Amino acid sequence: MEVTISIDDLHPEKGWGCEGDKSVEYLQKLNDEFGCKFTLFIPSFYHKKYPLSKHKEWVDFWLDKDWVELASHGYYHMCEDKNSYGECEFFEINSVQQAKNTIELCLEEWDTVGYRPVGWRNPGWLINPLIKDVVDKEFQYVALHTEHNRGLKWDSKMLFGHDGINQTDSINIWNDNTFMFQSHIAGDWNDNCWTEENYLNFRNVIEYLLSQYELSFKTLKEL
Ligand SMILES: [Zn+2]
Numbered sequence: 001m002e003v004t005i006s007i008d009d010l011h012p013e014k015g016w017g018c019e020g021d022k023s024v025e026y027l028q029k030l031n032d033e034f035g036c037k038f039t040l041f042i043p044s045f046y047h048k049k050y051p052l053s054k055h056k057e058w059v060d061f062w063l064d065k066d067w068v069e070l071a072s073h074g075y076y077h078m079c080e081d082k083n084s085y086g087e088c089e090f091f092e093i094n095s096v097q098q099a100k101n102t103i104e105l106c107l108e109e110w111d112t113v114g115y116r117p118v119g120w121r122n123p124g125w126l127i128n129p130l131i132k133d134v135v136d137k138e139f140q141y142v143a144l145h146t147e148h149n150r151g152l153k154w155d156s157k158m159l160f161g162h163d164g165i166n167q168t169d170s171i172n173i174w175n176d177n178t179f180m181f182q183s184h185i186a187g188d189w190n191d192n193c194w195t196e197e198n199y200l201n202f203r204n205v206i207e208y209l210l211s212q213y214e215l216s217f218k219t220l221k222e223l
Contacts, residue, residue: 001173001213003206004220005165005181006039006143007194008073008121010062011046012055017185019061023194030199031067034206039220040185041073041121041143043089044109048076053112063115069219071119072139075106078123088124090131099131103138119143119220120156127152143220159220164192165202171209178223179209 007027010017017024017040030036040062045051052059062068079085079092093099110116118140125148127135132152136142141157149160161180163171174180183198184190192198209215 001209001215002178002223003036003181003209003215003217004039004161004178004223005036005183005217006041006071006121006220008041008182008184009046009077009187010040010042010185011050012052012058013046013050015186016046017062018058022196023185023199026194026196026199030203030206031065033203034210034215035067035217036206037067037069037217037219037222039069039071039119039143041071041119042117043074043077043123044072044106045075047078052109056113059113059115067217067219069119069221070115070117071121071143071220072106072110072117073121074123075102075109085126086124088122088126090122090135091124091126091128093128093131096131096134099128099134103134107138122148125149141220141223159223165194165205166192166198167205168201171205 015021027038062070074089077089078087079089085091120139121143125145136154136156139156141159142154143159145162146160161174162182165181165183183192186193
């Protein structure tokens with residue numbers, strides 16, 4: 001069985017995936033103990049405050065680890081009008097030209113730090129169908145939510161699966177052979193963040209799965 005673990009919303013802010021953060025220690029421990037790998041979904045200019053181009057050392061900290069993949073998770077992540085669609089940046093965008101501009105700016109941030117992500121997840125899971133093609137052509141795979149994708153067909157490889165690291169009951173098997181865990185690095189509004197409680201729960205889940213299956217940890221691009 002293959003196991004993937006993705007983590008959303010990392011950016012260069014203390015508590016959101018920086019060296020020294022407790023959450024980051026937990027990821028390191030899971031890699032040391034079990035060989036866990038992680039795919040990190042990163043907005044390249046989170047909330048108009050954390051452009052990757054000004055934080056190359058932060059990107060390099062993660063690129064140094066061969067058990068981590070960095071993937072794209074939008075530009076600002078949030079909407080221009082917070083009262084409209086909250087954090088669903090690519091759901092608010094409603095013209096192809098605007099989408100082209102935003103994705104270009106998004107990828108420019110990555111280019112300045114010398115890394116081009118091959119994976120994408122929509123911020124807030126949603127995308128305006130009108131602009132799907134603009135995003136689709138820039139990536140090799142998209143990580144999607146079974147319901148929130150609303151039946152959109154992507155040319156990029158479509159990856160589904162979002163079992164929380166905090167789940168204690170049943171876990172799904174995707175594509176007959178893969179466990180797909182999804183989480184957030186932090187945020188009071190999410191219940192699947194890398195808190196101590198969730199780390200300990202997830203560690204138990206992995207120990208249980210190891211007692212039942214032979215596991216191979218993969219990043220999403222390795223699937
Ligand atoms: Zn997000």
